[in-house]
Amino acid sequence: MAVEKWIFPLISVSFVSLVLFLSAISGFTASSIFPSRPPGATLVQHGPRCPPAFGYYISGGRGDGRRMLRLLLAVYHPRNSYLLDLSHDAPESERAALASAVKLRVPAIRAFGNVDVVGKAGAMTYMGSSSLAATLHAAAVLLRLEKGWDWFVTLSAGDYPLITQDDLIHVFSSVPRGLNFIDHTSDLGWKESQRVQPIIVDAGIYLAKRSHYFQASEKRKTPESFKFFTGSPWVILSRTFIEYCIVGWDNLPRTLLLYFTNVLLSQEGYFHSLVCNSPEFQNTTVNNDLRYMEWDDPPQMDPHFLQMPHFENMIGSALPFARKFQEDDPILDKIDMDILSRSYHRVTPGAWCSTRSGWRSDPCSQWQNINTVRPTPQAEKFRALIQRLLAERKAGLKSCIV
Structure with missing residues (x-):
């Protein structure tokens, strides 16, 4: 009886938290840096016959503003859309400084107006559902802000690209735009008892400035009305699937x-279970998150921090992104120099940049045709990886296997 008395208020709080969860992802709280649509935005061409574009969601917490700015500069391209989100534990001064730096540092961002910063941030409890709420909110905001992007990409402040955006756009030009790159499995193993069956309440959803969770003493059965899938929380999802998640029919x-x-850790199961249980989307998955990570064996909660000894294996993987990196680690400078050809405090140059690079001149301070790309040699390695993954998908391997 004592357990029942305790469980009832827990479920009541859970219901209230759900209501707040739904309200958290329905509101539009992105603070636009630009009061109106800049003229440069009209130069961007979108559509099935044009190169693809990406909607980036870059998230971070207190003290991550500088890392998020560096990541933004590394993955910036005028064709894409970007939403930066510092969680509510970050001071307003850091959020304002990030927005100011984004607006003032890069001429192209001012011209194309394709970067926004969330003004009213919410919680991002790593173990709870508030992180999922933040991701769904970001997807809804990007859908409202820009109609042209084709894939939704989630990155954190600890991530960094291993290829240029020209390479990414070039290779994805030959990828069907309805595909979803999401690492997933229904083989739950130990996760069934430790991740699937426990009942938690994320305090970040209903208590201000909190980022912890409560766990019930009782567990619930593994779902029977749908198949539970789990995997990496880092995803590249198609626009059609994101629209289904937000305004599902x-x-x-x-x-x-x-x-x-x-x-x-609802972010390790929601999108995975949804895409694999939906008859319309279960055949659209590519079972890979396209991230390079170094793990213990067996894997622990988080991957290792990547450092110089990992560089050759990391680049040899041909993957477009890697994590986790410590702030200003020398390996980031090496990636900038050897892979991205990016100078500090500048965006990664591409075919859209029209000024000659120099010590004092930013090659991307002026631009030409932003609808063309110039792939680097790294693009061929990435293309080979994508072709192999698509061949596995076509053969029915590793995709939403029950």
Whole structure:
């Protein structure tokens, strides 16, 4: 009886947290740096016959503003859209400094107006569902801000690119735009008892300035009405699937959201379970998150920090992104110099940049045709990787296998 008395208020709080969760992802709280659509935006061409574009969601916490700015400069391209989100534990001064730096540092960003910073930030409890709420909110904001992007990319302040945006756009030009790159499996193993069955309540959803969670003493059964899939929280999702998640035309997105509100590490299961349980999207998955990471064996909660000894293996992987990096680690400078040809405090140059590079001149301070790309030799390695992954998908390997 004592347990029942305790569980009831927990479920009540869970219901309230769900209501707040849904309200958190429905509001538009991005603070636009630009009061109106800049004239440069009209130069961008979107559509099935044009190169693809990406909607980047870059998230971070207190003290991550500088890292997020560096990451933005490394992955910037006028064709893409970007939303930067510092969680609510970051002071307003850091959020304002990030927005100011974004606006003032890069002429192209001022001209194209394709970078925004979330003004009213929410919680991002790593173990709870508030991080999922923040991601869904970001997806909704990017859908509202820009109609042209084709894939939604999630990055954190600890991530960094291993190829240029010209390379990424070039290779993805031959990828069907309905595909979803998401690492997933239904082989739960130890996660079934330690991740799937525990019941939690994320305090960050209903308590101000909190980022912890409560766990019930009781567990619930593994779902039977849908198949539970889990995997990497870092995803590259198609626009059509993101639209389904936000304004889904059947009830599956909301049904799963009800369940995942009280799941540990819900970002490691929500999108995975949704895409693999949806008849319309279960054949659109590529079982890879396109991130390079170094793990213990067996894997621990987080991957190793990447450093100089990892460089050759990292580049040899042909993957477009890697994590995790410590702030200003020398390996980031090596990536900038050897892979991205990027100078400090400047964006990664591409075919869209029209000024000759020099010690004092920014090659991207002026631009030409932003709808063309110039791939580097690294693009061929990435193309070979993508072709192999698409061949595995076509053969029915590793995709939403039950």
